[in-house]
Amino acid sequence: MEMPPASFPFLLYPFRALSVLWKMVTLAGYLRSILEKGVYDIPDIVENFVKWIIEAKYMVMCHLRENWKTKGGEYEYVAVKCAKRGNDVYKNRVELRLSGIKVRTENVSFDYWKKPYSNLLFLTLTYDTKLCYFVDAWKNLGVEFNRFNANLRKQYGAFSIFRTWESYENGFPHVHAIYLFKEHKFKVFPSYERNKKGKVVLRWRIEAKDEIAKHWHSWVYIRAVDDLHGGIRYLEKYIIKCSEYDSSDEKGVMTLAMCWVFRKKAFYVSGQFRKALSDLITSLCSSKTRKIQLNLLNEELKANPWKVLGFIGASLLDFDVEVWTFKLKMDRFRKFSARATSMPPILPFNICFTTTNAVSNSSSRSKKNSFLGTGPR
Numbered sequence: 001m002e003m004p005p006a007s008f009p010f011l012l013y014p015f016r017a018l019s020v021l022w023k024m025v026t027l028a029g030y031l032r033s034i035l036e037k038g039v040y041d042i043p044d045i046v047e048n049f050v051k052w053i054i055e056a057k058y059m060v061m062c063h064l065r066e067n068w069k070t071k072g073g074e075y076e077y078v079a080v081k082c083a084k085r086g087n088d089v090y091k092n093r094v095e096l097r098l099s100g101i102k103v104r105t106e107n108v109s110f111d112y113w114k115k116p117y118s119n120l121l122f123l124t125l126t127y128d129t130k131l132c133y134f135v136d137a138w139k140n141l142g143v144e145f146n147r148f149n150a151n152l153r154k155q156y157g158a159f160s161i162f163r164t165w166e167s168y169e170n171g172f173p174h175v176h177a178i179y180l181f182k183e184h185k186f187k188v189f190p191s192y193e194r195n196k197k198g199k200v201v202l203r204w205r206i207e208a209k210d211e212i213a214k215h216w217h218s219w220v221y222i223r224a225v226d227d228l229h230g231g232i233r234y235l236e237k238y239i240i241k242c243s244e245y246d247s248s249d250e251k252g253v254m255t256l257a258m259c260w261v262f263r264k265k266a267f268y269v270s271g272q273f274r275k276a277l278s279d280l281i282t283s284l285c286s287s288k289t290r291k292i293q294l295n296l297l298n299e300e301l302k303a304n305p306w307k308v309l310g311f312i313g314a315s316l317l318d319f320d321v322e323v324w325t326f327k328l329k330m331d332r333f334r335k336f337s338a339r340a341t342s343m344p345p346i347l348p349f350n351i352c353f354t355t356t357n358a359v360s361n362s363s364s365r366s367k368k369n370s371f372l373g374t375g376p377r
Helices: 014-025 027-036 040-053 087-102 134-156 208-214 228-241 248-263 271-284 330-340 360-370
Strands: 055-065 075-081 121-123 159-168 171-179 186-194 201-204 219-226 265-267 306-313 326-327
Touching: 040 248, 055 134, 087 228, 087 265, 134 159, 134 171, 159 228, 159 248, 159 271, 171 228, 171 271, 201 208, 208 219
Parallel strands: none
Antiparallel strands: 055 075, 055 306, 075 326, 121 171, 121 219, 159 171, 159 265, 186 201, 201 219
16 A cells, blocks of 8 residues: 655654654663662652653554545544553553453352352462562562462362462562362351441451461462352452552552563463453454445445554644544644654554454464453553
């Protein structure tokens, strides 16, 4: 397809743009590298994250209008807001996937007064600050959590996990997770405790807590869950709280910043929870039927590809960043194009997006697998 006029500012200086793009992509990696040398500290991480997140970025795309449309044959420009960890687009994606897990997971309920046994547990794994520096704690967290799970499987058999990370105010991580065991049930007993608000509530504890806690190096909180959907909603509270910068408290912003620097996924699912997420992705990009658009002569319309021109900050666009997608009229396009010529441009990407709904089996599988078992970065 013919590209837009060469005067488009994003296309002028590809080599200069490459260096700018590289710095943008590796900002978190750069912070992580100097953290390991002890140069940066927690306030510096949060400050740099806030600077990064408050500047909204938009992906600019173009394509030729169809001939049967008004001004057919002319270029049409669209700006789409990019998802960044902690912005509203990112939060929307997280909520969509979480809702899919809850809706597509079969509920499991228990009456522990009648049968005091459970295979559904909620765990919180903390990290002792005396063990290491908080940077090492985040670096080692994934490996240590996998080792913990491997030991549980040896002792209790297979299980499904729904997990998320959270940061304390001191920068150290801890893990919240729901475990659904397939081959083992734990003896439970009632415990009346005070919650954070000082109210006395009933909790169901397990007798085998020490047997599980011995596989983790720090303090472990364990309780039985009497309703799977209720447990998922409880875990969602932690994830949603740490998914949008504007609505997060100090702890939520800290979690966003730490997961950003150390490249941690918002949440992880396996087993039954993974299947629920897989079903959601399948429903969003099903490849069993091929949908096409026809003209009045019953002829298939050819796919009209979009090309990604580059990325631009919202400050150049002079509009409300609450808008996710909008068309760029030529007068507005020329205005911010003129302003962009005095700034480092972004290297263009030769990526096409087709407007047709026809998707091959292989591409559908690649889309689906890219989401399985993960949360947004």
